[in-house]
Amino acid sequence: MKNESTGLIRIVKAAGYSLKGFRAAWKNEAAFRQEVIAVLPFIILSFFLDVTSVERILLVGVLVLVVIIELLNSAVESAIDRIGPEFHVLSGRAKDFGSAAVLLTIILAIFTWVSVFWPRWF
Numbered sequence: 001m002k003n004e005s006t007g008l009i010r011i012v013k014a015a016g017y018s019l020k021g022f023r024a025a026w027k028n029e030a031a032f033r034q035e036v037i038a039v040l041p042f043i044i045l046s047f048f049l050d051v052t053s054v055e056r057i058l059l060v061g062v063l064v065l066v067v068i069i070e071l072l073n074s075a076v077e078s079a080i081d082r083i084g085p086e087f088h089v090l091s092g093r094a095k096d097f098g099s100a101a102v103l104l105t106i107i108l109a110i111f112t113w114v115s116v117f118w119p120r121w122f
Contacts, residue, residue, distance in 0.1 A: 039063040073098035
């Protein structure tokens with residue numbers, strides 16, 4: 001029988017793996033660092049803005065979503081790079097799909113922030 005962690009031990013181990021992932025992304029992924037540095041001031045700013053709770057959730061949520069999608073994109077790129085350094089059209093396509101997902105998420109974040117503040121500014 002396999003010795004599997006359950007309950008609190010499993011949660012603690014999972015948290016450790018997550019922290020390991022954050023550290024690896026920070027150390028090895030320039031785009032991840034840039035996006036975290038770009039979104040943090042806006043996340044902090046959102047708590048000082050005169051917006052509803054739902055608007056704040058949207059403002060923060062889309063920024064966190066950018067970072068989440070970047071982590072997934074980095075995971076795809078790492079897996080592709082693990083396969084080998086030679087070019088393959090499907091490997092390139094997978095990396096392009098990940099990059100497109102990040103771009104769409106950034107556009108969504110911009111759209112959300114503009115949509116919340118446009119009526120207040122104009």
